[in-house]
Amino acid sequence: MRAMRKTGAVEPDEHEEAQGAVTSEEGGIPVAPGADRYPALDLANSAVALPGGQVLDLLGTPAAATRWLVDHGLAPAEAELRETCAAQLRSLREQIRALVSSRVDGHPAPGSALNGLNDALTRAPAVSLLNWDATRGLHRALSHPTTRIVERALATLAADAADLLTGSDADRLTACGSPPCNRYLLRHGRRHWCSTRCGDRARAARAYARRTGTGTGTGTGTGEN
Numbered sequence: 001m002r003a004m005r006k007t008g009a010v011e012p013d014e015h016e017e018a019q020g021a022v023t024s025e026e027g028g029i030p031v032a033p034g035a036d037r038y039p040a041l042d043l044a045n046s047a048v049a050l051p052g053g054q055v056l057d058l059l060g061t062p063a064a065a066t067r068w069l070v071d072h073g074l075a076p077a078e079a080e081l082r083e084t085c086a087a088q089l090r091s092l093r094e095q096i097r098a099l100v101s102s103r104v105d106g107h108p109a110p111g112s113a114l115n116g117l118n119d120a121l122t123r124a125p126a127v128s129l130l131n132w133d134a135t136r137g138l139h140r141a142l143s144h145p146t147t148r149i150v151e152r153a154l155a156t157l158a159a160d161a162a163d164l165l166t167g168s169d170a171d172r173l174t175a176c177g178s179p180p181c182n183r184y185l186l187r188h189g190r191r192h193w194c195s196t197r198c199g200d201r202a203r204a205a206r207a208y209a210r211r212t213g214t215g216t217g218t219g220t221g222t223g224e225n
């Protein structure tokens, strides 16, 4: 899981093999292009739809959600989330997914998702505040560091999502074009798959459709490589 934060720059070409080398320890799922730079994108991708109708939820339990935050540098190693906190994180995930989806599809942003994201943004300062005391003088410190871990993590993730959705990378946001995958990525060139695995599956589906003369709905038809 820690490797997810150390992913190098994505090659701007079709060589997916190098990308597939970076894997999460959670089920061997590679980090999606762009999700290494935007933790909010990684959050959006944290409930992975697998072939066969299963969902791998990396935030499915308080322990899993804690590990996700620690691995992303958003909580101290000794943190222990309660289920209500994990649920808040999953809720923010759905709001970010709704906003990313509307951005990708060119639809109006859902008001409920905007409200939820803004609520997370304003619930806690995402930065260290300026403090003064007699021994240390002026210094920066987090407010209520032990009781507001989750609020701060939510605020940081919400701010990252806002940056992603309004910055220069927003136009490259795209949904993985390999059903049933539900992940989002930052597109490079024509590639619109989140992983080697998804690219292989989309190619296999197209090849099968060609061979059998059935189906035209595989992939998006724009990344024929």
Ligand SMILES: [Zn+2]
Residues within 6 Å of the ligand: 176, 177, 178, 181, 182, 183, 193, 194, 195, 198
């Ligand atoms: Zn995918």
